[in-house]
Every structure is written in structure tokens, then in C-alpha cells.
Amino acid sequence: MNRRARPPSEHGSAVAEFCLVMVVLVPLVLGVMQVGFVLHVRNTITAAAADGARVASRAGATPEDGVRRAREQITQALSGRYARDVSSARGAADGQPIVLVRVRAEVPALGVAGPAVTVTGTGRAVEEVG
Numbered sequence: 001m002n003r004r005a006r007p008p009s010e011h012g013s014a015v016a017e018f019c020l021v022m023v024v025l026v027p028l029v030l031g032v033m034q035v036g037f038v039l040h041v042r043n044t045i046t047a048a049a050a051d052g053a054r055v056a057s058r059a060g061a062t063p064e065d066g067v068r069r070a071r072e073q074i075t076q077a078l079s080g081r082y083a084r085d086v087s088s089a090r091g092a093a094d095g096q097p098i099v100l101v102r103v104r105a106e107v108p109a110l111g112v113a114g115p116a117v118t119v120t121g122t123g124r125a126v127e128e129v130g
Contacts, residue, residue, distance in 0.1 A: 030111075038107050038117055041078060045103040046121030048073035049086075052101040053123035056088055059130040063088035066101045070123070074103065082107075090127070097127040 048070045056066025066088045074083035085104040092098060101123045106116035 034109065034111065038109070038119065041082060041105060041107050042119045042121065044077045045070075045074055045082060045105055045119060046123070048077070048083075049101045049103045049121040049123030050125070051123065052086070052088070053099050053125035056099040056101060057125035057127045059128040063090060063099060063101075066099060066123075070101050070103055074105075093124070093126075097129065098124050099127050100124050 051073055052066035052068075052070030054066075055061060055069040056063050067086045070086050071080075071083040074080075074086075082105040083103070086101065088099060088101045090097065091100055103121045105119050107119050109115050109117045
């Protein structure tokens with residue numbers, strides 16, 4: 001095996017190159033992970049709001065039943081701190097009675113601390129009459 005020896009002036013250059021690449025690569029990877037986390041929280045609270053609206057739209061159910069169901073879903077999937085601001089209301093869409101469940105959560109934008117991003121999810125379901 002024929003190995004070429006490096007000139008003495010290039011000894012240790014791999015360490016320097018590694019450090020230069022990592023200064024760019026590590027923040028990029030952490031940023032992508034954080035965006036993925038924010039999207040996961042948004043999708044989870046939107047699904048929980050939709051499920052809560054379906055529960056609240058059943059005959060004999062109240063909007064508070066939908067709030068309770070949305071909070072349970074969020075607490076099981078994420079954490080109770082994301083289920084603090086859940087509200088429900090009755091309304092109408094195209095002449096049909098509907099139930100709306102809204103969830104609002106603050107997600108830290110920079111890891112576990114830092115400024116927060118507000119994420120909102122809304123679920124709507126046609127109310128059963130019976």
C-alpha cells in the first residue's frame with residue numbers, strides 16, 4: 001500500500017476543518033429539529049381540537065366535554081403545559097349548528113427556553129340534533 005505522507009505544514013488541519021464545519025452544521029441540525037418540534041405540537045393540538053369538537057358535537061354533550069377531551073389528548077401526547085388555553089363555543093356555519101374547540105399554546109422557539117411561538121389549532125364539527 002502506497003501512502004503519501006502529508007507535508008509537515010498540514011498536520012492538524014483536519015481538526016481545524018472539523019471545527020469549522022461543525023460551527024455551521026450543529027446549529028443547522030438543531031434548527032431543523034426545533035422546527036419539527038413546533039410542527040409536531042401544532043399538528044397534535046389541531047388533532048386534539050378536532051377530536052374535542054367531535055365529542056362536543058354529539059347529542060347530549062356539552063362544549064365542556066369537548067374541552068375536557070382536547071385537554072386529555074394533549075396531555076397524553078405532549079404535556080399539560082400545552083393544554084392550558086383550551087376553549088369551546090357554539091356557532092353556525094351555512095345554517096348548521098356547529099361546535100368549535102380552540103387550543104392555543106406557547107412553544108419555545110429556541111430549545112427549551114427563549115422566545116415563544118404561539119401555535120393555534122381549531123376543530124369544528126356539526127352538532128347533532130336529537
